[in-house]
Amino acid sequence: MRLLLLPAARAGVAPRALTAVTAWVLGEAGFRRLHLTHSTRNDAFCRVASKARFPLEGITPSEAVHSDGRHDMHLHAHLRSDN
Template sequence: MDNAIPPVVPPGRMSGSGQPDLLLAGGVRLRAWRESDAPALAAACLDPDIQHWNRPGLLSEAEARLRIGRWRSRWQEEAAAIWAVAPAGGGEAGGGKAVGLIGVADLDPRGGSGEILYWLLPAGRGGGTMAAATVRVSRWAFDDLGLHRLRITHSTANPASCRTATKAGFPLEGTMRSALLHADGWHDEHLPARIAGDG
Protein backbone atom coordinates (compact mmCIF):
# COMPACT_ATOMS: atom_id res chain seq x y z
CA MET A 1 0.00 0.00 0.00
CA ASP A 2 1.36 3.40 -0.96
CA ASN A 3 1.81 5.98 1.76
CA ALA A 4 -0.51 8.90 0.97
CA ILE A 5 1.65 11.29 2.99
CA PRO A 6 4.66 12.46 0.95
CA PRO A 7 8.08 12.51 2.62
CA VAL A 8 8.95 15.76 4.36
CA VAL A 9 12.43 15.62 2.82
CA PRO A 10 12.51 14.01 -0.64
CA PRO A 11 14.95 11.09 -1.03
CA GLY A 12 18.31 12.17 -2.41
CA ARG A 13 18.24 15.75 -1.19
CA MET A 14 21.03 15.07 1.30
CA SER A 15 22.98 12.32 -0.43
CA GLY A 16 22.87 14.19 -3.73
CA SER A 17 25.14 16.91 -2.37
CA GLY A 18 28.42 16.99 -0.51
CA GLN A 19 28.53 17.74 3.19
CA PRO A 20 28.90 21.53 3.46
CA ASP A 21 31.36 23.43 5.60
CA LEU A 22 29.48 25.69 8.03
CA LEU A 23 31.23 28.77 9.39
CA LEU A 24 30.72 30.26 12.83
CA ALA A 25 31.77 33.64 14.17
CA GLY A 26 35.09 33.64 15.96
CA GLY A 27 37.01 31.58 13.45
CA VAL A 28 35.31 28.22 13.98
CA ARG A 29 34.41 25.86 11.14
CA LEU A 30 32.09 22.87 11.13
CA ARG A 31 33.48 20.46 8.55
CA ALA A 32 33.31 16.81 7.63
CA TRP A 33 35.44 14.46 9.70
CA ARG A 34 38.53 13.11 7.93
CA GLU A 35 40.90 10.26 8.63
CA SER A 36 43.51 12.64 10.04
CA ASP A 37 41.01 13.45 12.84
CA ALA A 38 41.26 9.91 14.21
CA PRO A 39 43.68 10.89 17.03
CA ALA A 40 41.30 13.65 18.18
CA LEU A 41 38.35 11.27 18.14
CA ALA A 42 40.27 8.63 20.08
CA ALA A 43 41.33 11.30 22.61
CA ALA A 44 37.71 12.43 23.01
CA CYS A 45 36.77 8.92 24.06
CA LEU A 46 39.25 9.22 26.96
CA ASP A 47 37.87 12.56 28.20
CA PRO A 48 35.91 11.87 31.42
CA ASP A 49 33.08 14.30 30.65
CA ILE A 50 32.62 13.10 27.07
CA GLN A 51 32.79 9.48 28.21
CA HIS A 52 30.22 10.07 30.96
CA TRP A 53 27.63 12.16 29.12
CA ASN A 54 27.96 10.77 25.58
CA ARG A 55 29.03 7.15 26.13
CA PRO A 56 31.21 6.89 22.99
CA GLY A 57 33.11 3.83 24.17
CA LEU A 58 36.88 3.60 23.97
CA LEU A 59 38.37 3.72 20.48
CA SER A 60 41.84 3.05 19.17
CA GLU A 61 42.97 5.32 16.34
CA ALA A 62 42.23 2.52 13.87
CA GLU A 63 38.71 2.14 15.29
CA ALA A 64 38.28 5.93 15.17
CA ARG A 65 39.14 5.89 11.45
CA LEU A 66 36.48 3.22 10.90
CA ARG A 67 33.90 5.30 12.78
CA ILE A 68 34.75 8.36 10.68
CA GLY A 69 34.24 6.22 7.58
CA ARG A 70 30.84 5.12 8.89
CA TRP A 71 29.85 8.76 9.38
CA ARG A 72 30.60 9.39 5.69
CA SER A 73 28.44 6.39 4.81
CA ARG A 74 25.63 7.63 7.07
CA TRP A 75 25.57 10.90 5.08
CA GLN A 76 25.11 8.94 1.84
CA GLU A 77 22.41 6.82 3.49
CA GLU A 78 20.68 10.04 4.69
CA ALA A 79 20.78 8.65 8.23
CA ALA A 80 23.08 11.17 9.98
CA ALA A 81 25.07 14.35 9.38
CA ILE A 82 28.12 14.60 11.63
CA TRP A 83 30.56 17.54 11.62
CA ALA A 84 33.91 18.14 13.30
CA VAL A 85 34.17 21.41 15.23
CA ALA A 86 37.56 22.92 14.38
CA PRO A 87 39.41 26.23 14.16
CA ALA A 88 39.01 27.67 10.68
CA GLY A 89 42.78 28.19 10.41
CA GLY A 90 45.44 25.91 11.79
CA GLY A 91 47.57 25.49 8.69
CA GLU A 92 45.44 22.68 7.23
CA ALA A 93 43.21 23.00 4.19
CA GLY A 94 39.66 23.25 5.46
CA GLY A 95 40.52 24.05 9.06
CA GLY A 96 42.60 22.96 12.02
CA LYS A 97 42.40 20.00 14.38
CA ALA A 98 39.01 18.83 15.56
CA VAL A 99 38.06 19.93 19.08
CA GLY A 100 34.48 18.73 19.04
CA LEU A 101 31.59 17.07 17.29
CA ILE A 102 28.11 18.20 16.35
CA GLY A 103 25.55 16.55 14.17
CA VAL A 104 22.04 15.44 13.44
CA ALA A 105 21.57 11.74 14.16
CA ASP A 106 18.54 9.44 14.22
CA LEU A 107 17.66 11.27 11.02
CA ASP A 108 14.20 10.56 9.61
CA PRO A 109 13.90 12.46 6.31
CA ARG A 110 10.49 10.94 5.53
CA GLY A 111 9.10 12.00 8.90
CA GLY A 112 11.07 15.27 8.96
CA SER A 113 12.90 14.92 12.27
CA GLY A 114 16.31 14.36 13.80
CA GLU A 115 18.28 14.64 17.03
CA ILE A 116 21.10 17.10 17.62
CA LEU A 117 24.11 15.60 19.39
CA TYR A 118 27.35 17.28 20.44
CA TRP A 119 30.48 17.27 22.58
CA LEU A 120 33.60 19.39 22.98
CA LEU A 121 37.11 18.57 24.13
CA PRO A 122 38.43 20.86 26.89
CA ALA A 123 40.25 23.00 24.28
CA GLY A 124 36.91 24.00 22.76
CA ARG A 125 34.88 24.61 25.92
CA GLY A 126 33.77 27.77 27.63
CA GLY A 127 33.34 30.23 24.77
CA GLY A 128 29.78 29.53 23.66
CA THR A 129 30.98 27.58 20.63
CA MET A 130 28.54 24.71 21.04
CA ALA A 131 25.46 26.93 21.33
CA ALA A 132 26.52 28.76 18.16
CA ALA A 133 27.21 25.45 16.41
CA THR A 134 23.79 24.14 17.44
CA VAL A 135 22.11 27.23 16.01
CA ARG A 136 24.05 26.88 12.74
CA VAL A 137 23.40 23.15 12.31
CA SER A 138 19.72 23.73 13.13
CA ARG A 139 19.55 26.39 10.41
CA TRP A 140 21.07 23.93 7.94
CA ALA A 141 18.65 21.17 8.99
CA PHE A 142 15.57 23.40 8.69
CA ASP A 143 16.43 25.72 5.79
CA ASP A 144 18.70 23.61 3.59
CA LEU A 145 17.64 20.03 4.30
CA GLY A 146 13.99 20.79 5.05
CA LEU A 147 13.40 19.02 8.37
CA HIS A 148 10.38 19.99 10.44
CA ARG A 149 11.50 19.09 13.99
CA LEU A 150 14.79 18.81 15.87
CA ARG A 151 15.27 17.56 19.41
CA ILE A 152 18.10 17.31 21.91
CA THR A 153 18.17 14.75 24.70
CA HIS A 154 20.59 15.11 27.60
CA SER A 155 20.85 14.09 31.21
CA THR A 156 19.13 16.40 33.67
CA ALA A 157 22.40 16.21 35.65
CA ASN A 158 24.38 17.81 32.80
CA PRO A 159 24.06 21.59 33.28
CA ALA A 160 26.40 22.40 30.37
CA SER A 161 24.06 20.69 27.91
CA CYS A 162 21.08 22.39 29.54
CA ARG A 163 22.73 25.78 28.95
CA THR A 164 23.65 24.91 25.36
CA ALA A 165 20.09 23.89 24.50
CA THR A 166 18.62 27.00 26.11
CA LYS A 167 21.10 29.38 24.44
CA ALA A 168 20.45 27.72 21.07
CA GLY A 169 16.72 28.38 21.37
CA PHE A 170 15.52 24.86 22.17
CA PRO A 171 12.72 25.18 24.75
CA LEU A 172 12.32 22.37 27.24
CA GLU A 173 9.31 20.19 26.40
CA GLY A 174 9.61 17.76 29.26
CA THR A 175 11.61 15.19 31.18
CA MET A 176 11.91 11.54 30.22
CA ARG A 177 12.22 9.56 33.43
CA SER A 178 15.05 7.04 33.80
CA ALA A 179 15.61 7.19 30.04
CA LEU A 180 19.32 6.48 29.55
CA LEU A 181 21.76 4.19 31.31
CA HIS A 182 25.08 5.80 32.20
CA ALA A 183 28.03 4.26 34.03
CA ASP A 184 26.61 5.57 37.33
CA GLY A 185 23.05 4.35 36.72
CA TRP A 186 19.86 5.44 35.00
CA HIS A 187 19.48 9.15 34.27
CA ASP A 188 16.40 11.25 33.66
CA GLU A 189 16.73 13.05 30.32
CA HIS A 190 15.59 16.54 29.37
CA LEU A 191 13.87 16.88 25.99
CA PRO A 192 14.35 20.34 24.45
CA ALA A 193 13.13 20.73 20.86
CA ARG A 194 12.53 23.21 18.03
CA ILE A 195 10.32 23.09 15.01
CA ALA A 196 10.77 24.89 11.71
CA GLY A 197 9.48 28.42 12.01
CA ASP A 198 10.19 28.84 15.72
CA GLY A 199 11.35 32.38 16.42
Protein backbone atom coordinates in the same frame (compact mmCIF):
# COMPACT_ATOMS: atom_id res chain seq x y z
CA MET B 1 25.25 13.61 17.22
CA ARG B 2 27.78 14.09 19.97
CA LEU B 3 29.81 17.27 20.33
CA LEU B 4 33.10 17.05 22.22
CA LEU B 5 35.31 20.08 22.77
CA LEU B 6 38.45 20.77 24.74
CA PRO B 7 37.77 23.04 27.72
CA ALA B 8 39.75 25.95 26.23
CA ALA B 9 37.60 25.88 23.09
CA ARG B 10 34.21 25.60 24.74
CA ALA B 11 33.30 29.26 25.34
CA GLY B 12 30.27 29.82 23.15
CA VAL B 13 31.25 27.25 20.53
CA ALA B 14 28.62 24.62 21.33
CA PRO B 15 25.59 26.97 21.10
CA ARG B 16 26.90 28.45 17.82
CA ALA B 17 27.54 24.99 16.37
CA LEU B 18 24.10 23.76 17.41
CA THR B 19 22.49 26.89 15.95
CA ALA B 20 24.30 26.37 12.63
CA VAL B 21 23.32 22.69 12.41
CA THR B 22 19.74 23.57 13.35
CA ALA B 23 19.55 26.21 10.59
CA TRP B 24 20.72 23.66 8.01
CA VAL B 25 18.44 20.83 9.24
CA LEU B 26 15.33 23.02 9.38
CA GLY B 27 16.21 24.97 6.24
CA GLU B 28 18.09 23.25 3.44
CA ALA B 29 17.49 19.69 4.67
CA GLY B 30 13.76 20.42 4.96
CA PHE B 31 12.95 19.00 8.39
CA ARG B 32 10.18 20.63 10.42
CA ARG B 33 11.30 19.65 13.93
CA LEU B 34 14.61 18.87 15.58
CA HIS B 35 14.80 17.53 19.11
CA LEU B 36 17.61 16.67 21.48
CA THR B 37 17.89 14.96 24.81
CA HIS B 38 20.43 15.09 27.61
CA SER B 39 20.70 13.89 31.16
CA THR B 40 18.95 16.11 33.69
CA ARG B 41 22.29 16.03 35.52
CA ASN B 42 24.02 17.82 32.61
CA ASP B 43 23.38 21.47 33.44
CA ALA B 44 25.99 22.67 30.94
CA PHE B 45 24.24 21.09 27.97
CA CYS B 46 20.90 22.38 29.19
CA ARG B 47 22.38 25.90 28.95
CA VAL B 48 23.67 25.13 25.42
CA ALA B 49 20.19 24.00 24.35
CA SER B 50 18.59 27.13 25.81
CA LYS B 51 21.13 29.45 24.15
CA ALA B 52 20.46 27.72 20.81
CA ARG B 53 16.69 28.37 21.23
CA PHE B 54 15.68 24.80 22.09
CA PRO B 55 13.08 25.23 24.83
CA LEU B 56 12.65 22.47 27.38
CA GLU B 57 9.58 20.40 26.51
CA GLY B 58 9.69 17.91 29.34
CA ILE B 59 11.45 15.18 31.25
CA THR B 60 11.49 11.51 30.31
CA PRO B 61 12.01 9.53 33.52
CA SER B 62 14.75 6.90 33.68
CA GLU B 63 15.19 6.89 29.89
CA ALA B 64 18.92 6.47 29.42
CA VAL B 65 21.51 4.18 30.94
CA HIS B 66 24.81 5.86 31.78
CA SER B 67 27.88 4.40 33.46
CA ASP B 68 26.51 5.44 36.87
CA GLY B 69 23.01 4.07 36.30
CA ARG B 70 19.73 5.28 34.80
CA HIS B 71 19.21 8.98 34.21
CA ASP B 72 16.11 11.07 33.67
CA MET B 73 16.45 12.98 30.41
CA HIS B 74 15.46 16.49 29.38
CA LEU B 75 13.73 16.78 26.00
CA HIS B 76 14.28 20.02 24.05
CA ALA B 77 12.94 20.81 20.57
CA HIS B 78 13.20 23.51 17.92
CA LEU B 79 10.60 23.88 15.18
CA ARG B 80 11.07 25.41 11.75
CA SER B 81 8.36 27.92 12.74
CA ASP B 82 10.56 29.04 15.68
CA ASN B 83 12.98 30.77 13.29
